[in-house]
Amino acid sequence: MKKLLTLSLLLVSLLSYSQTMTLEGSRFYIDGKRLETREARQLLNTNYQSASLFKEAKTKEAVGGFLLGFGIGLTVGDLAVGLFSDAKYPGVMTYVGVGSIAVSIPVLSGRKQRYLKAAEIYNNDHKNGKLGAVQSNLELQLVSNKNGMGFQLKF
Template sequence: MKKIITIAILFFSILSYSQQMSLEKGKFYLGGNRIDSREARNLFATNVKAAALYKQAKSKEALGGFLLGLGIGLTVGDLAIGLFSDKDYPSALTYAGLGSIAVSVPILSGRKKRYKEAIEIYNSEHKELKLGATNNSIELNAVSNQNGFGLQLKF
């Protein structure tokens, strides 16, 4: 009986202590400890909407990073061609690179908003002790029947 009560108290103390997630300088922190993106993805998987926002943010990050790298590469490559050959420097490659950089800026700026929305959903879900996308409730009741007294755990 003591073991059951101890386990029940331990179980509810773990549930009541939910750590808040935060985003600082592009890195995820859970309760002050840095977590990598794989762990964050697994934590966001408990809620469908948070997982979708996280996936959108990662897609924006990948696409924006590709466009930014492509733009920088085209611009620097055209600069190198212009410096070491007799061709005119601002050619179509430079303008294409600058256009790619200009397109990547709004794409990259939208990812932080999506990350923050996913974190807000995660924090609000765990503040209210709703675990998982199904939001099951957990109850611990004292019961008595013909066999005696006991504890009933419903989840």
């Protein structure tokens, strides 16, 4: 059982270095397996440039999404006020809402390119054999003592 576990651990660790990260829609995948945002962030943190691009894209997504939602909310709110009361429509809320929607478009526009660039940097680092700080701490040694011989894996 120990031999099987050791052998499978070695094979899995060797295969993990050859995986490539792709972006489909707004989700990251490694060899067809979908990654959660936290897992993608941890993998991209092995390189400073890819981590900063990922963070920029997430910030753009959050700010742009807020502006878009805020603008839609104000516009719909002013429409509801205009429909159910004698207030003048379109009002100030509609103009502010449309302005917020217009500002959100350029904010949201560059996030996918940043995600793609971050994944490309990650793939280039792993394809060229440059491993990040997290993965370079893996150590495999042959050890022996009075009970026998074996492999020691430190990570």
